[in-house]
Amino acid sequence: MKLVVMIPAYNEEESIGKVIREIPREIDGIEDIEVVVINDGSTDNTEKVAIESGAHHVITHKRNLGLARAFKTGLDYALKLGADVIVNIDADGQYNAKEIPKLISPILEGEADIVIGDRQIDKLDHMPKAKKIGNKIATWVTAKLAGIDVRDAQSGFRAFSRKAAMMMNVLGDYTYVQETIIQAANKGLKIEWIPIKFRKREGKSRLIPNIWSYAKRAGMTILRTYRDYHPLSVFLGIGGILLLVGLIFALRVLIHYIQTGMVTPYLPSAVLAVMLIVVGSITIVFGLVADMLKMQRLMLEEVLYRLKEMEEAETRSKSRQK
């Protein structure tokens, strides 16, 4: 069994060394452990410190592409290395890598495809109140959209089985955390939650300049992901509401017409009714087309999965021949 620990990092020279040093070098059931740092266009010494601290691979984006893209780079790279289990941990030192054996245990036991560390934010003294509320709302929305039990959607300490990692197609460019949960739920993967420690952040957050910009950008990714998996209900919902409101206006005009034989005083309502009915109907038709596109997407994802499997089998047979 091979474990790859991946660490996306953006200007984390202060903390990345400790994170790497905390990674256990021997774990029961694992023969090989490799550490991959994805240095996302850092302008400090993150790369140098990572190498000096014992990272086996440092992949550098020439410029800052964002956490989600760095996560995708790391996942692809870990799969190319032939990982059986992949752990993602942040570079800011808030998670304790010594908890990796506990995190990967359900995957090694074959009980889960993905394991996510639950920071139990209710119990955290060092997290500001506003951030706690934001975290709770985002977790609740993710749970509703994914339709599964979600304890802490924003946690960056996670383990993936090879199969789960191959199934992830991260499309957002800001954060991957909620998107991967919604995808996993839709693909029928089993997610398990394990309570973990979460330390106070030393230094400023790289990802969250303020809570509103985070909410806006993460919210967009969450909604997009949901739309991609449930286009029919999204467009049918929006179109249905427009159509219903349009019909109510139309009814008002019709009743007046039956009573008086005139439409004129209600002309604005009549125009609005027609507009709403037309836009609502188009939205519903659009939903049907989007549903067909979803089928294409699912098929493409299946093809992508098989391609990754083939690539992986090739890597394994090459490394056996060496």
Ligand SMILES: Nc1nc2c(ncn2[C@@H]2O[C@H](COP(=O)(O)OP(=O)(O)OP(=O)(O)O)[C@@H](O)[C@H]2O)c(=O)[nH]1
């Ligand atoms: N690759 C990459 N990583 C980033 C970027 N921004 C943040 N990160 C990394 O993502 C991890 C989480 O970022 P943080 O800034 O700690 O955000 P957070 O943990 O959600 O929020 P805090 O509670 O403020 O720490 C850290 O390892 C960062 O180095 C980025 O633009 N690119």
Ligand SMILES: [Mg+2]
């Ligand atoms: Mg952090």
